[in-house]
Amino acid sequence: MKLNIERGALLKSLGHIQSVVERRNTIPILSNVLLEGEQGHLNLAATDLDLAISETVPGETSEPGGITAPAHTLYDIVRKLPEGSQVELYYDIDTQRLSISAGRSRFTLSCLPREDFPVMNEGDLPINFRLASIDLKRLIDKTRFAVSTEETRYYLNGIYIHATDDDEGSPVLRGVATDGHRLARFDMEQPDGAVNMPGIIVPRKAVGELRKLIDEYEGDVDVALSETKIRFSFADIVLTSKLIDGTFPDYTRVIPEGNDRVMEIDAKQFAEAVDRVSTISTDKTRSVKLSIGEGKLQLSVNSPEHGTATEELGCSYSSEDMEIGFNSRYLLDILAQINGDMAEVLLADSTAPTVLRDMTDEGALYVLMPMRV
Template structure:
């Protein structure tokens, strides 16, 4: 194999593929990126961790077609340190790969391409397109609520499902729930309920920043593939049942607080400065048009701040985890947010208004 490619192009593609590769691997080939030079003048880079696979095609001057695998992180670090604007020559022979750019040359260890594992996609019967901007919104407004608890593996991703004429994306860690609804895309009818894993969501979100138009999505009940211009991301789906989250969305919360999310967020953030790392609890005392945020910390002292809000129901106190509350408020784009409350022990519903595509549920804390 012999090919020449511009450093910036190589670096960008390696940046995409190497982040799929785990730093620690018991199987040596999984630390490698598969590089394939084709006679059509393209370089195909591929990396996998056996659950997630990325393939990217870039233009290159190919003198000799062929394929080889080489350490992904090492090649990425080399490309990063090569001079800007340089042409990088990649040549593989006799179990080694030579990388030459300007006066720098490296000889790297390789492994044969035949040992490189591929994810068998099988049939992907459901196919539809989504605008990159909409897919970004679905991810950004839900992924903060994905659980990191490995024992509840079925919560370690975003749940996508179609109901009537809408596509819903939801994530929860048991303390908070985020759900976004969009009109059902053409082709998504009859789609199976799927849970897209957290790592796939993270890699997809990075790639979406470079996609202008739409993303081709193909899926079955076990695999999903995203076509993102020059890159194709394929992932196994989480094999589990997502809980019926509709049961925790309150419908009878009769106390309504309308408040500016920015001043609310800043107030919570300020008083939470002294909250103990473990509980991060903030108490919210509601009175007619007066909301008092306070924190009491045994080791640091106390803090309180009044924030203006529109509230006309009977007064009461409720506690929240400050970080969870800030995560949700950070997703509100408008200049008004509705907080629907019931009592100090019941889940609280937070949304911009009843027409907003996103809604959030937050469980209270005892304070």
């Protein structure tokens, strides 16, 4: 294999590809990126056996062929090459080494044969639809902060995506995530082709990689899936992931319907006040107490080690006075997703789940469990 490629294009693609590769691998081939030079382009691929990514970039290939090279090392080499330079990749069959040359710089890397590189068998992906990248970004951003990191509850380690109807009976594509302490739900218009899709759980790592890849992409994303795998295709990138083999709990039972105490408050001021008073909290939960009365909200934190903190805000509230406590970090995570000026907080009592909404975004809903303070 021998080809020339622009350093910037190669670096961008390697940045995407190497992100999937785990830093520590017991299987050597999984530390490598697959490089395949073909007429007019270079194909790159990487996998961790659960997630696979491939990308095509333009390049001048004089000798077609393929090899695998250490992904992170190759990325670091290309990153440090002169900006704007042309990079020559040449694999010598006799020495079984890949040489990387740019200007006066030359590196050689030990390689493994491409025949050893594992290929993920996608199988049949019968459900196909297309999403605008901006909608996919919103679905991820509005839910992934609530994904559980507790490995024993593996079925919560991803975003549950399914086709359903909203409260008005309109068909929607819904994403849900929960860690048992908070729940995030986001609805978007159901795309053509998604009506018969099974409920799937997209793993946390796949969600994170997808979000990074579409960060600056403004086109459509083609989605194909089965009950065990999902594939996202856009630009010259294909990301394929296994789905979590488990049953997502019935989240609808967690969302309360009888919360009739309504508080409306400036979301930004609320978040800033929570952040300020929680500064002196020393316990792991960083709990904050909300004392709600007509037209006002008082936030307070009591720390045996550091002292106390209080702050009062104006709000719209006309029900009975009440007190309730929350984990301040969980509350801040939810408030960070509210893009409008006002947040709507629906309460029942000090022990019942609380619902939070963005008053400018009907598709998003959040549930937060209270705690004793």
